[in-house]
Amino acid sequence: MSSNRNLGPTILDGKFMRLEPLRPNHADQLYEAGRNLEWAWMLGPLRTKEAVDQRIDEGLRLEERDEAYAFAVIIKQGARVIGSTAYLSINAKRKRAEIGSTWYSPNMWGTAENLNASSSY
Numbered sequence: 001m002s003s004n005r006n007l008g009p010t011i012l013d014g015k016f017m018r019l020e021p022l023r024p025n026h027a028d029q030l031y032e033a034g035r036n037l038e039w040a041w042m043l044g045p046l047r048t049k050e051a052v053d054q055r056i057d058e059g060l061r062l063e064e065r066d067e068a069y070a071f072a073v074i075i076k077q078g079a080r081v082i083g084s085t086a087y088l089s090i091n092a093k094r095k096r097a098e099i100g101s102t103w104y105s106p107n108m109w110g111t112a113e114n115l116n117a118s119s120s121y
Contacts, residue, residue, distance in 0.1 A: 008021060008063065008069030008087060009021035009063055009069055010069075012071070015076075016075065016076055016077075017073060017074065017075055017076060018074045018076060019071040019072070019073060019074070019085065020071060020072050020074060021063070021069065021070070021071060021072075022055075022056055022059050022070035022071055022072045022084060022086075023056065023060075023072075024053070024056055026056070026072040026081050027049065027052050027053055027056060028049075029072075029080055029081035030046070030052050030056075030072060030081050030084060031046065031048075031049050031052045032081075032105075033080075033081050033082050033083055033104075033105040034046045034047075034052075034083070034103065034105065036105070036106050036107075037103060037105065037106055042101075042103060044101070055070070055084075056070075059086070066090060066092070067089075067090055068086055068087060068088045068089070068090060069086060069087040069090075070084065070085075070086040070101070071084060071085050071086060072084060073085055073102075073104065075108070082104050082105045082108045083102070083103050083104035083105055083108070084101065084102070084103060085099065085100075085101060085102040085103075086099070086100060086101045086102075087099060088100050088101065
């Protein structure tokens with residue numbers, strides 16, 4: 001196993017938001033956050049609770065192999081899950097990772113938290 005532990009699993013804590021490693025305890029809130037999202041443009045839509053559970057399980061398998069780290073995006077005000085993001089295609093040898101699979105609940109679009117997300121982690 002390579003050593004990517006500096007990337008994850010870890011908690012990234014910012015002013016407005018917190019990224020926590022995606023775990024089964026996030027499933028219900030993650031499902032609620034994505035319930036009204038138009039998934040047509042996303043890979044791996046989370047339209048059902050079963051799909052959310054599968055996404056979490058897959059994330060844990062990838063994490064075990066140091067290949068990816070999935071996060072629950074949590075808004076600090078109200079401490080609720082509003083979406084998800086991930087480190088993907090991790091290559092420790094080249095010190096490279098992609099950030100993707102990012103989505104927020106539609107009710108967060110255009111809010112101060114969404115607009116400040118890039119600077120709040």
